[in-house]
Amino acid sequence: MTRTRKIRSIQRAPSYGGLRPFGIQTGDPVEIFLHLEEYEAIKLCDYDLLTQAEAAVVMEVSRPTLTRIYESARRKMAQMLVEPCVLHIRGGHALARSAWYQCKHCRISFSSEKGVAVCPICGSIIETLEVQS
Amino acid sequence: MKIGFALHHNTNNSPIHEHFGRCPWFGFYDSETGILRFKENEELELPGHAGLRVAEMVMKEGVELVVAGRFGANVMDFLEKNKIRMVVTELPRTLDDFIARLKK
Numbered sequence: 035m036t037r038t039r040k041i042r043s044i045q046r047a048p049s050y051g052g053l054r055p056f057g058i059q060t061g062d063p064v065e066i067f068l069h070l071e072e073y074e075a076i077k078l079c080d081y082d083l084l085t086q087a088e089a090a091v092v093m094e095v096s097r098p099t100l101t102r103i104y105e106s107a108r109r110k111m112a113q114m115l116v117e118p119c120v121l122h123i124r125g126g127h128a129l130a131r132s133a134w135y136q137c138k139h140c141r142i143s144f145s146s147e148k149g150v151a152v153c154p155i156c157g158s159i160i161e162t163l164e165v166q167s
Numbered sequence: 168m169k170i171g172f173a174l175h176h177n178t179n180n181s182p183i184h185e186h187f188g189r190c191p192w193f194g195f196y197d198s199e200t201g202i203l204r205f206k207e208n209e210e211l212e213l214p215g216h217a218g219l220r221v222a223e224m225v226m227k228e229g230v231e232l233v234v235a236g237r238f239g240a241n242v243m244d245f246l247e248k249n250k251i252r253m254v255v256t257e258l259p260r261t262l263d264d265f266i267a268r269l270k271k
Contacts, residue, residue: 045243049257082218082239092240132247134255140268141260142234145243145253154168154232154252155268 042071042103042128043094049143055118064119069126072107079104135160170196170269171225172262173235177205183260185236188218194262195228198269218242226251234265 047070055063071093078089090100114121136143137153137160144154151160173190174181184190193206210217210224218239225233226249233246234254246253 045238045240049255078240082241084240089240092244132243141257143255143257145247154254155265 039127040095040099042074042126043092043131044070044074044128045092045132046130046134046143048073048123051124052120052122053114054120055114058118064117066110066114066119066121067125068107068110068121068123069103070123070128071103071126072110073123074128075100075104076107076111168198168232169228169230170198171228171230171233172196172265173233174205174262177207179203179263181262183234183236183256183262183265187233187235187238187242188221190235193225195230196266203266219245222246 052068074093075089078084078092079086084092086100086104087097089104090097093100093103095103110121113119132145133147133151134143134145135151135153137156137158139158140153140155142153142155146152152158153160172194173184173187174192174194175184175190177192177194181192181194184192188208189211191208191211193208195204195206196202206228208221210220219241222242222245226246230251232252232254234256236256238246238253238255243253
């Protein structure tokens with residue numbers, strides 16, 4: 035039996051579902067699925083400018099695992115740019131560390147301790163948890 | 168409740184900044200007294216890891232809530248540990264807009 039995969043800890047899923055290239059001739063582009071942990075690895079290493087060792091601590095995985103996730107993410111990004119493909123950001127083996135809620139009235143997302151979901155701006159009570167995967 | 172806003176300018180109609188830590192200005196609003204104060208971000212020149220120092224500065228101001236377009240990973244951890252709640256805007260918004268929406 036294979037070893038169970040450790041859950042990768044992410045801060046929060048992106049607020050959009052993916053990217054679509056414009057100006058392509060084929061009506062049926064290849065679809066790529068960038069996993070949530072791969073999105074997080076790219077974000078930590080190349081946007082927040084952490085080192086891979088630091089990013090591994092944040093995601094609660096070993097440094098080699100982080101490098102593997104990051105490598106896979108980069109290949110998917112490259113494929114998306116070159117071919118070009120429709121990119122979906124979903125799936126993987128990740129769990130968001132804190133609960134995020136959306137207020138439809140204020141059009142905001144906010145962090146909250148799990149179970150407490152009152153919009154800090156307008157005070158309305160939020161019933162649904164923001165979708166994370 | 169004291170609220171911190173990441174801002175582009177030190178004016179009331181300033182848009183909320185897209186990135187906490189990289190914003191040139193902060194606004195601190197006290198919803199009980201209605202007093203609004205601006206403070207320049209002194210950590211802006213740092214190449215990386217500016218976010219944490221900014222977060223410490225914001226915590227010292229005694230805020231319970233921070234509003235920005237997004238937060239870095241270390242900053243999120245830090246703010247969560249210190250029980251400061253975060254708000255992420257989905258649309259471009261101004262400071263005025265938020266203050267007007269605040270529950271009385």
